[in-house]
Amino acid sequence: MAVFLNFEIHSQSNEAYIEQVGYGNTAEIFQEKHTSDNFIYLSQIGDLNKAVLSQQASVGLGQNTLELYQIGLSNMLIASQIGFGNYSSVTQSGNDNFYELTLTGNYNDLTALQSGSGNTIIQELSGSSYKIDIKQLGNENSIIHIDSYSSILQMSIIQSGTGARLMLVNGLYPK
Amino acid sequence: MKRIFVIALVMTFAASLSMAQHWDQVYQSGNSNNSSVVQGFMDVGTAKPGNGARVWQIGNQNLSDLKQFNGGYAGDQHYAEVYSYGNNNTAYTFQSRATGTSYITQIGDWNYGNVYQNGNVMNSEIYSQGNANWAQSILWATNSYSKITQLGNNNVANQLMGQGMGEKVQGSYFESYQQGNQNFSHQHMAGDGYAGGITALNNTGIINTFGNNNSAVQYMYEGSTSAANNWANAYQNGNWNNSQQYQTNAGNSSVHWQIGDGNVSVTVQN
Numbered sequence: 001m002a003v004f005l006n007f008e009i010h011s012q013s014n015e016a017y018i019e020q021v022g023y024g025n026t027a028e029i030f031q032e033k034h035t036s037d038n039f040i041y042l043s044q045i046g047d048l049n050k051a052v053l054s055q056q057a058s059v060g061l062g063q064n065t066l067e068l069y070q071i072g073l074s075n076m077l078i079a080s081q082i083g084f085g086n087y088s089s090v091t092q093s094g095n096d097n098f099y100e101l102t103l104t105g106n107y108n109d110l111t112a113l114q115s116g117s118g119n120t121i122i123q124e125l126s127g128s129s130y131k132i133d134i135k136q137l138g139n140e141n142s143i144i145h146i147d148s149y150s151s152i153l154q155m156s157i158i159q160s161g162t163g164a165r166l167m168l169v170n171g172l173y174p175k
Numbered sequence: 176m177k178r179i180f181v182i183a184l185v186m187t188f189a190a191s192l193s194m195a196q197h198w199d200q201v202y203q204s205g206n207s208n209n210s211s212v213v214q215g216f217m218d219v220g221t222a223k224p225g226n227g228a229r230v231w232q233i234g235n236q237n238l239s240d241l242k243q244f245n246g247g248y249a250g251d252q253h254y255a256e257v258y259s260y261g262n263n264n265t266a267y268t269f270q271s272r273a274t275g276t277s278y279i280t281q282i283g284d285w286n287y288g289n290v291y292q293n294g295n296v297m298n299s300e301i302y303s304q305g306n307a308n309w310a311q312s313i314l315w316a317t318n319s320y321s322k323i324t325q326l327g328n329n330n331v332a333n334q335l336m337g338q339g340m341g342e343k344v345q346g347s348y349f350e351s352y353q354q355g356n357q358n359f360s361h362q363h364m365a366g367d368g369y370a371g372g373i374t375a376l377n378n379t380g381i382i383n384t385f386g387n388n389n390s391a392v393q394y395m396y397e398g399s400t401s402a403a404n405n406w407a408n409a410y411q412n413g414n415w416n417n418s419q420q421y422q423t424n425a426g427n428s429s430v431h432w433q434i435g436d437g438n439v440s441v442t443v444q445n
Binding site: 139151154158163165 | 196197198199200201202203204205206207208209210211212213214215226234
């Protein structure tokens with residue numbers, strides 16, 4: 001089952017709510033440029049879920065908000081956020097979860113929880129201020145985080161299990 | 176709701192302005208974990224706010240590699256802390272330019288802790304508790320401080336300042352404390368390779384050992400004709416201990432304190 005949404009609400013804010021229960025679900029959501037603020041709530045409970053999400057708020061003080069829950073095996077999330085303020089909360093529980101985020105913004109608050117085996121998080125961020133909390137519970141977890149131009153960053157990482165791999169790179173480019 | 180969100184973010188980050196520019200906290204529990212943290216800015220010549228990181232690793236065969244950079248020496252201070260609890264763990268901290276403080280604590284056996292600092296007014300401390308641990312501090316800095324504390328047997332403390340790094344060594348202070356048997360402490364202060372001539376002036380090295388069959392070796396090399404004014408002090412309490420001190424040029428002080436039987440001390444000043 002595939003769901004394609006691109007709401008345009010004249011109140012200057014797009015909001016998308018999706019709940020999927022079952023096998024092989026896919027959700028692709030694109031919220032781009034038309035409004036000041038974007039909001040996505042996505043819950044996928046079942047096997048082989050996949051989500052591709054893109055949020056791009058309007059120029060100025062536009063904000064993006066993402067809340068995602070994936071419970072089950074082989075879940076995957078690929079997300080992109082561009083806006084003045086970005087907020088994301090990602091929870092993946094199950095095996096072989098994968099979460100990739102590309103983000104550009106000035107005030108960003110990111111939270112991710114992965115529990116299960118083989119969890120992976122890849123973040124590539126560009127912007128100024130970040131507050132990031134990541135927890136991974138299980139074995140063979142891996143995190144790659146790169147924030148190219150960050151000026152202020154507070155980051156908390158918890159990895160519990162065997163064979164974890166962590167690489168953090170903070171602001172190693174001229175600004 | 177979203178307006179509240181933005182206000183909260185602004186307050187959070189405004190409060191953090193007084194802290195380090197980048198602040199990471201990493202907690203890993205389990206075995207065979209690997210943590211690599213790199214912080215800073217690469218634009219040479221420009222001082223930037225400092226970086227801070229704290230890493231905990233609980234388990235065995237873990238590796239922590241923490242690197243902090245700054246574009247200019249006048250940048251704010253780096254701060255690094257690494258805690259290792261378990262056996263066969265390895266911890267590296269690397270701080271370049273600016274000022275910096277680095278702490279490594281390792282509890283267990285067969286652990287390795289290494290501090291490398293390049294800048295001015297650097298401070299480092301390594302604490303290890305257990306057996307067969309290796310602690311090493313390498314400083315390329317002036318007016319700096321390094322301390323290694325080891326509790327247990329068959330441990331090695333190695334403190335190097337300016338050796339082969341092309342930098343002068345002035346006004347710095349090395350200290351090691353070892354409690355146990357068959358331990359070895361080595362301090363080497365030398366400015367060889369510095370473009371303005373070999374320089375190692377006004378430095379202090381102190382080694383304290385409690386136990387038997389321990390060895391202490393201190394080198395202080397000053398290559399110019401001026402007075403070096405380096406000071407070496409070794410205190411050993413126990414039996415069959417060995418203390419050696421080597422100093423070049425004039426104005427140096429060598430002190431051995433040995434309490435016990437079968438102890439040997441050597442002083443060479445030339």
